[in-house]
Amino acid sequence: MATTDDGARTTFLKEVKNAVTPHASLLVLGVLGLMIAFITSYTGAFHHPKPADVPFGVVAPAQVSEQLVGKLDRLSGSPLDPRAVPSERAARQQLADRTIDGALIVGPRGRPDRLLVAGGGGASLAQAVELVVRAAEKAEHRTVRTVDVTPAARGDSRSLSSFYLVVGWCVGGYLCAAILAISAGARPSNGHRAVIRLAALALYAIVAGLAGAIIVGPVLGALPGTFFGLWGLGALIVFAVGATTLACQALLGIIGIGLAILLIVILGNPSAGGAYPYPLLPPFWRAIGPALPPGAGTWAARSLAYFHGRAVTGPLLVLSAWAVGGTLITLALSIFRKKGETPS
Template sequence: MDEAPQGRDNGLLLTVASASGPSATSAIREVLSTAATRTGTPLRIVDRVPVTSADPRGVVPFYLNVGYVLGGYLGSTVLGISAGTTPRTARRAGLRVAALAVYSVLLGIAGAVVVGPVLDIWQHDVPTIAAIGALAVFAAAMFASAIQGWLGVAGTALVILLLVVLGNPGSGGIYAPEFLPGVLRGMHRWNIPGLANDLTKAAVYFDWRSAGWPASALALWAVAGIVGLVSASLVRGRRAATTAPGPTAPPG
């Protein structure tokens, strides 16, 4: 909070950016407005980076990325159930990565179309949202594929725990990270839902400022997932292939 340029007699100036966290901004406004009223100090509030009028509570980035992350691990789970959680060869693992990459691009475009032309929230940012969505879906899909590749279908429970049970409240999408309990406060800096949420806000509202870490971290999650899936295929897949019974010889 800064003093107004004209001096203390003209009151105080509070500059906020509600796009970074509308709930935190509202709480700060309420507390300082009450204090200013009680002390008789004029308070002027300027919102330098407001949320769009179509999303007054600033929750669209959160729910959009919840859908992206959910779609990512569900796509991986469906593919794992239908084709086996652990690819038998590195070639099959590569084909699975390629299939999930195509799926991620399509889902990213679908989400961008919904918040763009359909709901008219970010009409001018459709390509940007599509690219961010594809990265978020792919990171979640590869993370889930790696865990399922090593642990089987049972690994889905761990995926849900990390991406949904802890990931959604720890993303800072509904409540600002500063308002979260200590365990969850810094989680948005490394978990996939939080990184996707931060990247969306950085791209849409802040001209890509502070987008470096979320974009890099999501890419690292995707690469780590690819490495985990391929290594699972080389270890568990090869082991399963060598222990599988061979074809029965026809009776002579």
């Protein structure tokens, strides 16, 4: 009876080892780590949004301008980063250029002040600025009227369509790259295969960019702005994310998929300035957001949709750097891989 029990126990342990190999166990632990990082990153970024050092213009008579800027600068928690602006026209221009996120126009005696905001740049940020300014005006026994000089489109609730569009492009980019890379092995086997995969990714990126632009434009009417501009942006985002994923997989094999998810999904999405624009995010996420593809893409998409393409040079350079860097790393690791490595 004991021999039978020992044999059953041995058979069961063999089945467990066959079902969950040591390699699979390590991957499961990696997935657990990514899950914990996901919860930490999203909760850390979104659990307590509050404005901090929001670029803010003040248009007021010379005799009160400096005093008013000082009062706004000393507000508890430093929600605003105020600076004097010479005229309402200049304030509107700076809002259009995305150098400030709001402006207070002090009215003549007996008339209410006006707060200029740009809802297309992020509804949550415009509302946060309005709450801060209204509280400050109430303390001074003044009234303020809010004017949205760049409102979100009717089909773009809370100006989130740009963010969701970019997230979709990012998902398409790393999933396409992952499929191309693991279809015949986790590592590119040689330079020729890497070039073919990159070319296939480029073709896919063009189609994906076109599909996204059609959906948010002619189909749903969610975003205004230039159709061809969004198409080109989408193609660049998809290729940048895909090339980065191929580079991660060339470097680390299947574990590279996890690294790509960490960069794009876990760190990139909550820091993209979508649901909460940069001035509402904690310092860490605010710092990394503009340097990652989701953040650069979201900023550029909103600029194309609502700000006539202004302030897109930096984000486009960021996306181009990810695209070029991912391509070069993929090719280098594929061409100069160690001799004797078994081709995939």
